[in-house]
Amino acid sequence: MREALRGLTTRGRSFLAAGGAAALSALILGEKDLLRVAVLLAILPLLAAAYVGRSRYKLACSRSLEPHRVQVGASSRVILRLQNLSRLPTGTLLLEDRLPYALGSRPRVVLERLGAHQASSVAYTVRADVRGRYEVGPLVVRLTDPFGLCELSRSFPSVDRLTVIPQVVPLPSVRLVGEFAGTGDSRARSVAVHGEDDAATREYRRGDDLRRVHWKSTARVGELMVRREEQPWESRATVVLDTRQVGHRGEGPTSSFEWAVSAAASIAVHLRAAGYKLRLVTDSGVDVDASEAGGEGTLLDHLAEVKLTSRSDVGLLVERVRRRSDGGLVIAVLGGLEPGETELLAALRGNNATCIAVLIDTSTWLNLAPEGRAEADTAREAAALGLLSSGWRVVGAAHGDKLPALWPQAARGSQGFAYRATMAETVAGTLGVTR
Numbered sequence: 001m002r003e004a005l006r007g008l009t010t011r012g013r014s015f016l017a018a019g020g021a022a023a024l025s026a027l028i029l030g031e032k033d034l035l036r037v038a039v040l041l042a043i044l045p046l047l048a049a050a051y052v053g054r055s056r057y058k059l060a061c062s063r064s065l066e067p068h069r070v071q072v073g074a075s076s077r078v079i080l081r082l083q084n085l086s087r088l089p090t091g092t093l094l095l096e097d098r099l100p101y102a103l104g105s106r107p108r109v110v111l112e113r114l115g116a117h118q119a120s121s122v123a124y125t126v127r128a129d130v131r132g133r134y135e136v137g138p139l140v141v142r143l144t145d146p147f148g149l150c151e152l153s154r155s156f157p158s159v160d161r162l163t164v165i166p167q168v169v170p171l172p173s174v175r176l177v178g179e180f181a182g183t184g185d186s187r188a189r190s191v192a193v194h195g196e197d198d199a200a201t202r203e204y205r206r207g208d209d210l211r212r213v214h215w216k217s218t219a220r221v222g223e224l225m226v227r228r229e230e231q232p233w234e235s236r237a238t239v240v241l242d243t244r245q246v247g248h249r250g251e252g253p254t255s256s257f258e259w260a261v262s263a264a265a266s267i268a269v270h271l272r273a274a275g276y277k278l279r280l281v282t283d284s285g286v287d288v289d290a291s292e293a294g295g296e297g298t299l300l301d302h303l304a305e306v307k308l309t310s311r312s313d314v315g316l317l318v319e320r321v322r323r324r325s326d327g328g329l330v331i332a333v334l335g336g337l338e339p340g341e342t343e344l345l346a347a348l349r350g351n352n353a354t355c356i357a358v359l360i361d362t363s364t365w366l367n368l369a370p371e372g373r374a375e376a377d378t379a380r381e382a383a384a385l386g387l388l389s390s391g392w393r394v395v396g397a398a399h400g401d402k403l404p405a406l407w408p409q410a411a412r413g414s415q416g417f418a419y420r421a422t423m424a425e426t427v428a429g430t431l432g433v434t435r
Contacts, residue, residue: 005049012045012149019043048149051088058086061139061156063097069163069297072253072262075127076162078107078136082121084114094142095122100134103127103162128164129253131261131304136160165300166262171270171404174411176329176354201225236328237276239268240321243284245308247335250365256399257308260333263358263403265303267331272296279324283317284309287324314341321348330355331410336362336379342386349391356393356410359384364399 008016019042026035060083070076078097084090093111107124114120128134137159144151201217204224217225241264242248248257264280268290272278277291280299286306290299314337321330330353332345337359348355363376384394395409 005046007052007150007152008045008049009144009148009151011147012048015041015045015149044147045149048145048147051145052091052143052150052152058084058088059090059141059143059154060085061141061158063137063139063158063160065136065160065162068161069165069300070128071165072131072167073127073129075125077123077125078160079121079123080109080139081119082111082114082141083119084117087116089116089118090114091144091146094144096140096142097124097137098140099126099136102130102132103134103136126162128162131164131166131258133301133305134162134164136162163301163304165304166258166265168269168300169262169266169402169404171266171407173274174408176356176411201227235274235276236279237271238279238281238321238328238330239264239271240317240330240332240334241280241282241286241303241306242314242317242332242334243282243306243309244312244314244335245310246312247337247362248308248360248365249336249362254365256335256360256362256365259397259399260335260358260360261303261306263397264333265300266403267333267358268299268303269296271329271331272299276329281317281321282306283311283313283320287320314344318344318347322350328353331358332356333358333360335360337383337386339382339386342383342390345387345392346390354393355391356395357387358395358397358403358406358410359387361396361398 019038019040022034022038022041026032026038062081064079064081066077066079068076080095080097082093082095090113092113095109095111096106099106103126109122109124111120111122126136137156139156139158141154141156142151143154201214202225204213204226208226212226214225214227241260243257248255248260250256250258252258268278268280272290272295278289278295278299280286280288280290280302284306286302288295288299288302290296330348332348332355334345334357337345345355345357359380361376361380363373363380368376380396384396387394393410395406397403397406
């Protein structure tokens with residue numbers, strides 16, 4: 001009740017003041033009728049405060065986001081459902097949902113009075129042009145009585161989270177040479193033809209089907225062994241994202257880093273849809289195994305929050321990848337590189353890994369003078385040559401390029417580095433590039 005009294009509007013306080021003045025005048029003049037008027041003037045705002053204060057504790061609110069995960073530039077619909085749990089009808093309700101600046105201004109929705117135990121829903125749309133996780137809420141409801149004498153705000157503590165993931169573009173299907181790694185039918189059968197008792201088995205791993213246990217080998221070795229030829233052939237891929245601040249140019253949603261994040265997300269989703277056991281690694285500490293159910297959503301959630309790091313250490317990135325590397329395919333989305341950094345990346349070619357670099361010409365995100373442009377092109381060509389000489393395949397990307405158009409070049413051999421049309425043919429010949 002005390003809080004409700006603090007919610008009296010200017011009109012309500014005026015009624016109280018007028019009632020007090022009338023009561024004082026009635027006592028001085030001895031007018032009983034004036035005292036009745038004073039009581040009426042004073043009791044109206046008090047009744048309004050009691051009415052609003054009681055309704056304050058009889059409201060229930062729920063919020064739903066459809067969908068709760070959207071791509072950059074897409075919209076999500078927020079649905080608010082408000083229910084009056086009391087036996088008394090409410091007055092007009094003003095709903096205001098608190099939103100971060102990136103999602104736009106706070107929506108204000110007017111909801112007409114709710115009857116006893118009545119529920120009503122309202123909806124609004126939010127849109128974000130910047131990746132991230134955003135809190136939607138809490139909801140603030142302003143309650144008022146029919147006479148406008150008291151207004152009380154109630155804040156519901158519930159908060160929902162909207163995840164804005166990078167833009168994911170569909171990529172054409174191409175066959176990536178060297179994409180298979182692991183154990184399975186294609187490799188195990190070459191061993192299994194010698195007989196059931198030969199070494200076509202491996203140790204039991206958690207999650208293996210017990211029906212695949214090879215009991216003869218288990219008895220001989222003394223631990224559970226399973227048949228290798230019954231394990232499916234695995235396609236493994238590691239997507240590497242360069243998050244070094246020094247390697248990228250531009251600011252905001254149009255920066256080279258945002259292009260890189262979108263490229264990494266698109267490649268990861270494409271490979272996972274193709275059946276790869278997928279892993280995402282960045283030098284900022286992200287190491288996500290997206291092979292399990294729901295792995296795609298987990299991967300995209302991490303990419304929604306990934307940021308540039310001030311560290312400039314490609315060696316740390318290589319170390320993170322090699323920590324759990326078991327061959328297969330490595331696709332790295334890289335920013336600008338120095339000659340020494342390309343030598344560090346050469347270490348990822350070990351363990352029969354096929355390495356593909358999407359090398360971004362970050363200088364094209366800047367307006368450079370002719371001398372600066374020539375210097376930047378030379379540095380990029382040197383980085384590409386360093387990767388090519390260590391066995392990487394290199395796909396070049398510049399400002400304005402679309403990943404679906406570049407993706408087929410990843411299926412080429414180690415000489416498949418694609419230059420922009422403005423690059424000199426002599427440079428392409430020096431690198432041994434097939435255009």
